[in-house]
Amino acid sequence: MTDTMIRTSALTKRFTVKKETVEAVRGLDLRVMRGEMVALLGPNGAGKSTTLRMLTTLLPPTSGEAEVAGFDVVTRQREVRARIGYIGQGNGAGHSQRGRDELISQGRAYGLSVADARRRAQELIDSLDLGAVADRVVSSLSGGQRRRLDIAMGLIHAPELLFLDEPSTGLDPQNRANLQEHVVRMHAEHGTTIVLTTHYLDEADALADRVIVIDHGKLIADDTPERLKADHAGDRITLTFDSEDELRRAEGHTLGITAARTGLTLTLRADGGRHLVQKLMRGFDEAGVHVSAVEVARPTLDDVFLALTGRSLREENQA
Numbered sequence: 001m002t003d004t005m006i007r008t009s010a011l012t013k014r015f016t017v018k019k020e021t022v023e024a025v026r027g028l029d030l031r032v033m034r035g036e037m038v039a040l041l042g043p044n045g046a047g048k049s050t051t052l053r054m055l056t057t058l059l060p061p062t063s064g065e066a067e068v069a070g071f072d073v074v075t076r077q078r079e080v081r082a083r084i085g086y087i088g089q090g091n092g093a094g095h096s097q098r099g100r101d102e103l104i105s106q107g108r109a110y111g112l113s114v115a116d117a118r119r120r121a122q123e124l125i126d127s128l129d130l131g132a133v134a135d136r137v138v139s140s141l142s143g144g145q146r147r148r149l150d151i152a153m154g155l156i157h158a159p160e161l162l163f164l165d166e167p168s169t170g171l172d173p174q175n176r177a178n179l180q181e182h183v184v185r186m187h188a189e190h191g192t193t194i195v196l197t198t199h200y201l202d203e204a205d206a207l208a209d210r211v212i213v214i215d216h217g218k219l220i221a222d223d224t225p226e227r228l229k230a231d232h233a234g235d236r237i238t239l240t241f242d243s244e245d246e247l248r249r250a251e252g253h254t255l256g257i258t259a260a261r262t263g264l265t266l267t268l269r270a271d272g273g274r275h276l277v278q279k280l281m282r283g284f285d286e287a288g289v290h291v292s293a294v295e296v297a298r299p300t301l302d303d304v305f306l307a308l309t310g311r312s313l314r315e316e317n318q319a
């Protein structure tokens with residue numbers, strides 16, 4: 001058994017549409033170890049889905065290599081598929097069957113005996129808290145319940161590696177928190193390696209041991225959420241003023257730090273925010289500038305994302 005669960009080397013995918021070539025993934029070198037929980041992040045069109053599709057054998061690479069659980073994704077597709085679970089967006093469970101029957105059929109499709117499929121379905125119903133809904137038809141379940149059933153479907157054959165493509169998209173905050181709790185539990189109880197993509201950076205921060213950021217098909221950062229925040233984004237200092245005039249005068253006393261302006265608010269980014277605020281306030285005092293509110297916030301992964309890609313994932317979501 002290999003300790004490296006995913007290894008890619010110069011993995012590349014080009015699409016040609018009407019004589020135009022799109023380089024969706026450009027020479028990606030990745031490594032994910034057994035038992036890790038890794039978040040793959042990137043703006044829209046960065047190449048996340050294409051990468052996942054290559055790793056799950058659904059799409060052949062144009063060049064480069066990828067191995068999953070020690071097997072080449074091109075020449076050993078069957079072995080790879082037997083070891084992975086893939087939960088895409090809105091696929092998985094159908095509508096007309098009861099949840100439990102969907103699970104059992106899925107288990108049978110993976111070659112489990114009826115008895116094993118039943119046993120495994122029951123285990124997943126218990127561990128994903130699906131007891132109350134397993135005997136209802138899938139079409140009657142809530143979004144959060146459906147998502148948990150999708151996850152159970154992806155886990156029926158006890159995969160070593162689970163790909164979760166935007167697991168909580170479309171869920172309300174409560175269901176999202178609940179789903180996260182289940183993912184954490186699955187990971188802890190079974191040691192399943194998990195690779196997830198998400199548009200919620202707080203989710204990546206809460207769940208992932210490691211965050212891999214890709215943009216324009218290339219890897220641009222790969223580290224723990226803590227180190228990414230420490231390395232790529234300073235504290236955020238927000239200063240609010242009572243009037244345009246106060247704000248304009250304050251702009252001349254920001255110690256040379258660039259300040260972004262929104263309405264009557266200035267936002268500055270710098271390391272050591274608390275210490276800096278004291279210095280700024282002394283400067284404002286001396287200049288007779290009145291500040292009506294001051295806030296210092298530690299950086300979030302969204303700040304890191306903005307620093308790395310020049311785009312905010314939050315803004316993209318709202319767009």
Ligand SMILES: Nc1ncnc2c1ncn2[C@@H]1O[C@H](COP(=O)(O)OP(=O)(O)OP(=O)(O)O)[C@@H](O)[C@H]1O
Pocket residue numbers: 015016017022023024042043044045046047048049050051
């Ligand atoms: N089948 C295809 N044919 C042509 N171009 C494609 C195809 N699939 C993806 N692309 C292009 O490849 C690039 C990467 O797309 P991909 O779907 O991998 O991005 P993503 O990071 O998953 O984006 P999102 O967050 O929007 O899902 C995009 O420019 C996309 O338009």
